[in-house]
Amino acid sequence: MFTPFAKAWRQHGWPSPAPTPRSLDVRHVRNDADATAALDAALSAPDLPELPPAGEEAALRRWRSFRDDDLGDYADGRNLPAVDATSRMSPYLKLGVVHPRTLLAEVADLRGTGVETFRDELAWREFYADVLWHNPKSAWADLRPALSGMRYDEPEDAIEAWRSGHTGYPVVDAGMRQLLAEGWMHNRVRMITASFLTKDLHVWWPVGARHFLDRLADGDVASNNHGWQWVAGTGTDASPYFRVFNPVTQGEKFDPSGDYVRRWVPELRHLDGKAAHRPWEHDAGYAHGYPERIVDHAAERQEALDRLAATKR
Numbered sequence: 001m002f003t004p005f006a007k008a009w010r011q012h013g014w015p016s017p018a019p020t021p022r023s024l025d026v027r028h029v030r031n032d033a034d035a036t037a038a039l040d041a042a043l044s045a046p047d048l049p050e051l052p053p054a055g056e057e058a059a060l061r062r063w064r065s066f067r068d069d070d071l072g073d074y075a076d077g078r079n080l081p082a083v084d085a086t087s088r089m090s091p092y093l094k095l096g097v098v099h100p101r102t103l104l105a106e107v108a109d110l111r112g113t114g115v116e117t118f119r120d121e122l123a124w125r126e127f128y129a130d131v132l133w134h135n136p137k138s139a140w141a142d143l144r145p146a147l148s149g150m151r152y153d154e155p156e157d158a159i160e161a162w163r164s165g166h167t168g169y170p171v172v173d174a175g176m177r178q179l180l181a182e183g184w185m186h187n188r189v190r191m192i193t194a195s196f197l198t199k200d201l202h203v204w205w206p207v208g209a210r211h212f213l214d215r216l217a218d219g220d221v222a223s224n225n226h227g228w229q230w231v232a233g234t235g236t237d238a239s240p241y242f243r244v245f246n247p248v249t250q251g252e253k254f255d256p257s258g259d260y261v262r263r264w265v266p267e268l269r270h271l272d273g274k275a276a277h278r279p280w281e282h283d284a285g286y287a288h289g290y291p292e293r294i295v296d297h298a299a300e301r302q303e304a305l306d307r308l309a310a311t312k313r
């Protein structure tokens with residue numbers, strides 16, 4: 001359970017960041033030709049996303065601009081994918097470019113809901129690492145067996161439409177295209193796209209988790225796979241399986257201006273404001289090649305609930 005973990009984590013406190021060493025004990029390693037070739041191939045892949053600038057200095061620049069400009073409003077801003085209101089520290093944290101202790105030390109004297117919420121998000125990262133440490137099998141198997149009898153599908157065409165951002169659900173497609181372009185996706189949209197794959201397409205969560213890990217610059221087995229399990233209803237603090245995100249109303253609620261959708265889905269740029277979330281309600285909605293919905297959300301929601309009921313029986 002996250003809440004008791006986070007409480008204990010806060011009470012325990014954190015050591016100060018390690019001091020910067022005067023020199024580094026750098027050892028020569030064998031030049032592994034296979035590893036170098038694999039790296040070269042990966043870096044010359046035609047569909048490589050645009051990655052954030054590398055290195056500790058770049059990470060700290062980004063961190064300080066977030067801390068000074070956005071941390072105060074983080075509690076509200078963090079839910080709006082159209083706004084650049086989160087820290088974007090995740091790739092740096094994942095790769096060890098900055099340590100969470102550095103960030104925690106820099107906000108130690110700050111108070112307010114923004115900074116409290118931010119600390120809690122770092123606690124989620126620690127929590128999932130801890131869950132994985134104690135349950136290594138949960139990386140690729142359901143943490144809780146409650147849904148072990150669930151029937152899943154493998155609809156290859158629909159999975160491909162999801163991966164490439166062509167499901168016909170605007171906020172889902174915007175998120176999946178952001179992932180391909182930036183190697184990052186906004187947290188709210190990670191939840192919506194994960195819910196779509198698991199509840200609307202009835203696909204077992206590891207299929208989606210694998211794709212995210214392939215594409216995310218912050219791809220982390222603990223945070224990613226347990227984030228997926230949270231959405232799928234098989235993990236810790238699981239959102240109950242019967243809670244199925246509505247991809248249209250979620251889009252309208254968290255992207256009320258429609259700006260996020262228009263940024264990532266050019267075929268919908270001619271629709272103003274919220275209209276971008278419902279092209280089917282506008283005469284010219286499909287005038288620029290946007291695909292029609294691949295499934296009917298209301299019907300698939302019911303199907304997900306029926307499968308859950310069958311599992312319980």
Ligand SMILES: Cc1cc2nc3c(=O)[nH]c(=O)nc-3n(C[C@H](O)[C@H](O)[C@H](O)COP(=O)(O)OP(=O)(O)OC[C@H]3O[C@@H](n4cnc5c(N)ncnc54)[C@H](O)[C@@H]3O)c2cc1C
Binds near residue numbers: 086093121186191223
């Ligand atoms: C399906 C799904 C998959 C995810 N996959 C990953 C992943 O592979 N790697 C990853 O780092 N995060 C993952 N997350 C968590 C979260 O989406 C990202 O950490 C966050 O979007 C990164 O952006 P940020 O750095 O601007 O976050 P901020 O909002 O600025 O948060 C600060 C830091 O707190 C941590 N954090 C925030 N939210 C979470 C969370 N829910 N779980 C764990 N840590 C969190 C991250 O280290 C993040 O950098 C996933 C969430 C979901 C729902």
